[in-house]
Amino acid sequence: MMRQLVICIAIFTFFSTEACQTKRKAPPPMKTTVFGKLPDGREVHQYTLENRSGATAQIIDYGAAVTSLRVPDRNGRMADVVLGYDSLQGYIDGTAYFGAIVGRYGNRIGKGRFQLDGKEYQLTINDGENHLHGGKVGFNKVLWDAKAGGSEEASLQLQYVSRDGEEGYPGTVTLKVTYTWTDKNELRIDYDGTTDQPTILNPTQHSYFNLSGSFENTVLDHLLMIEADGITPVDKGLIPTGKVENVANTPMDFRTPMAIGAHIDDANEQLAFGKGYDHNWVLKGGAGKLRKVAELYEAASGRMMTIFTDQPGLQFYSGNFLDGSAKGKNGVAYKHRSGLCLEAQAFPDTPNKPQFPPVTLRPGQKYRQTTIYQFSTK
Ligand code: GLA
Secondary structure, three states: HHHHHHHHHHHHHHHHHHOOOOOOOOOOOOOOEEEEEEOOOEEEEEEEEEEEOEEEEEEEEEOOOOOEEEEOOOOEEEOEEOOOOHHHHHHHOOOOOOOOOOOOOOOOEEHEEEEEOOOEEEOOOOOOOOEOOOOOOOOOOOOOOOEEEOOOOOEEEEEEEEEOOOHHOOOOOOOEEEEEOOOOEEEEEEEEEEEEOOOOEOOOOOOOOOOOOOOOOOOOOOOEEEEEEEEEOOOOOOOOOOOOOOOOOOOOOOOOOOOOOOOOOOOHHHHHHHHOOOEEEEEOOOOOOOEEEEEEEEEOOOOOEEEEEEOEEEEEEOOOOOOOOOOOOOOEEEEOOEEEEEEEEEOOHHHHHOOOOOOEOOOOEEEEEEEEEEOOOO
16 A cells, blocks of 8 residues: 555656656747837837747837848748838838738728718728728827737737727727747737727738848749639729639739749739739638638748738738838838738728628627748748
8 A cells, every 4th residue: 555655656756847747938038128209208119029949020019010020041040021110210100011910901992981781981091092001090000008928939919999980980999919929930910809889890910021031132033822713803093893803814823833023014904003913812712711821932041931811812012112212120221022011801992892701890799810921941
């Protein structure tokens, strides 16, 4: 009896030792620094998330913007792969939405007008005659509440409460965005939104990527693959016509990897309207299912980015409005097409296109989105 007891205690002691525990150590602690001050005196912070492989993601609470992502090339050399500014003033003055969460509605709503439950709403007009990316003071131009996320992986939770009537939208919306920087060099973005009145919600992430490791380069040699057979063609104001057009035999055919520069200057009405690529791809596999939707590859560095999302659409914007006037990090002027966006979201102008997957959010419902940008090398 005594012997059995001793054996039991010995086994218990062995399994409770650290050596035997499978629980992993926490990732390096999140670093917080003051990034600057808003004109009203509120401080903006920058958070540095480091994963167990030493790659880092930096995020500020102004605009919930990703300010840098440092990931290795095929030889292990780390470099930043997202465009941004060195100082808060750049983000305050900037018009390119670098790294930010945009909303309430990512992309355009024709004439800023829509009907919901028989009521007409007029949103701020801020892009020609249309509404773009949430209006004049969208989610990219406000200070979010930030706190450290879970302890298993490096993560940051941001929350913004958008008041009823903001930029013309009905209902008070509470949006939580959690960035997780995983040990597999993935930036995982989980969105969680609620409302107190029927409204529309379609936020997205607006990082500009350049995988080469130098922002002096354009992205024209990056190879892109998008899992989509169709796009939603647009009019000259970049509002969808409501149709879905097959990509076969067009410059929009990214079903197998194609250099972004291969057909970007082809004579094509859609490319002329966008001044390059600025369109929504209709993703295969249906909304609501987290699946691989795109791959971006830069051969010289070997860096690859794979995108997973549960969204129905992907806006591919080839940085056509960059013209060298935005002075970015380390004083580099971001020239034409030196960064590209791959924004997972619902289709543009859905509130006026009943045939598109819906974006209405009602009290008691939850808006959810998960999008992952995964970095690897090849
Ligand atoms: C989106 C739009 C573009 C442009 C950029 C920001 O991707 O589709 O037309 O407005 O954002 O400059």
